[in-house]
Amino acid sequence: MAESAVLKPVRDAQRTRAAILAAAQEAFSRTGYLDTGLREITAAAGANPALVSRYFGSKEKLYEAALADLLDARTITTLRREAFGEAVVAILTATVPGQRNPLPMMLLASADPTARAISHRLLMDVFIEPLTAWYGGARGAAKAACFSALASGFTVYRDLYPLEAFAGGIDDETRRWLAATFQSLID
Amino acid sequence: MAESAVLKPVRDAQRTRAAILAAAQEAFSRTGYLDTGLREITAAAGANPALVSRYFGSKEKLYEAALADLLDARTITTLRREAFGEAVVAILTATVPGQRNPLPMMLLASADPTARAISHRLLMDVFIEPLTAWYGGARGAAKAACFSALASGFTVYRDLYPLEAFAGGIDDETRRWLAATFQSLID
DNA sequence: AGGATATGTAAACCACCGTTTACTTAAGGG
């Protein structure tokens, strides 16, 4: 039988790089930056630690690539303004812990000065600034900050330090309070 | 001249222990748990790395002692309910980064599984539970969660990933929004 | 087909860290 060499080549730099990136995202989101070893990441990707140097340059660069691939303000800036609060809460509560969510990764990496600097810059460039522009006006930056604070805080007590009220499905009152609070940044 | 042996003894276990604890709080709040070495802490305290084992047992125990010394729900539960929102904002904005604030320490330590478990337990026992009781009623826990989320989020974007809107003195509109949001958890 | 090149591997290197051990020195009671 002809094996599908095109679909599953034994050696494929792009695929290997992508596998390492995906494994890094999973691992960094779960065990942070400092506590995640390159040997652990590459083992999960079925690759070799030395390939991180080859494809990304260093662990820091790998982290930067992993985070940049997850950060995207459009998840928020494409929502309709009329039902903004409800939509945000829907997104927040739909997100499964550890599944392509940049925030735990950022927070778990914040202990390392270099990783934090990378996160800070990426956060500003590809999230805060677009969000500020989307809010618009003189208070756009302040609204973006308030939005980020509440959304991040929710994630902290849902994924990092789970509180029953957030980690186990939230009740209708809480959902309404969150939605109304997010909405109040627009009205 | 008689040197004040009572005020500044050369060898004093209690004083040395306290110095290590203070240095640990400062260092853990600044560089996290994993990235802070015992040699660094003890050097700042003018002590020896081996004394951590003697006085605290291990690095984990030192972290636990350092965090427990900072966590206290009474900063919140002693506020008057009528002007709760304003009072909370006053406390949040008065807090100088890195100065006896348990939150950055908790967040920066969250990458290490053991340190996170310690933080989680302490947080529940000496903060969330008292706060839940203070709010009271069926939704006490949910209110405590919402409070913690917004307060933590504010701290994150003030101390960890500084946004101009929070890190450089906040404007009156933002202050009002925060105060009103905190107050809405009571009314 | 065959050699040049891209891809992957294994092992070593070097530095750091938490902890333990053996030792030195100051403090304090009889």
Added chain:
DNA sequence: CCCTTAAGTAAACGGTGGTTTACATATCCT
């Protein structure tokens, strides 16, 4: 005053981690 004990020190140990080096092998073009 001496000697027991507490307090502090220095160095070594075992383990780990990022990175580099030297090497093996699959892939691709002529």
